[in-house]
Amino acid sequence: MRKVHSNRDSGNGGQPARIFPLAAAVLAFGMVVLSPDAQAQTTKYANDQAELVRRVEQGEQENGYCAKTNFPRRNDIGDFFKYLDDAKDGLEFHAKSDYPNSGGCSYYRILSVDGESSKRCLKTRSWACFDKGDQNGKCAKVDRTWCKDGKLWKRTE
Secondary structure (H helix, E strand, O other): OEEEOOOHHHOOOOOOOOOOHHHHHHHOOOOOOOOOHHHHHHHHOOHHHHHHHHHHHHHHOOOHHHHHOOOEEEEOHHHHHHHOOOOOOOOOOEEEEEOOOEEEEEEEEEEEEEHHHHEEEEEEEEEEEEEEOOOOOOOEEEEEEEEOOEEEEEEOO
């Protein structure tokens, strides 16, 4: 499979984007430089995202946190699959959900995109807390690989 690097598309005829010294320093320390769209979304939900990640990393419980987030309400799994269809390295997805058997809040990040169109695979990382269902009260971080088989996305574990 051919590796797709969306951060190389700078809109200047396929030439790599210029990297300023600060951005180079950020890259040198392993941080992700996000696209303008991803930066805008991250900024909008920055406080909730940081608190969710903190709770997960510290092993804390949900304890009513999800009800307080400003994440968009997403109760249609199609929203998530659209996010996967549009995936680029660093793209993020925030959700507050309430399905019949589960609910809570989550933050996903695309770590890498491999392949093209109907044969793409994505590596994702998610941080989530659950306020309902069999995971009620728990918070967790999960790394997954999603691969598209025709029109369907499937988790590969």
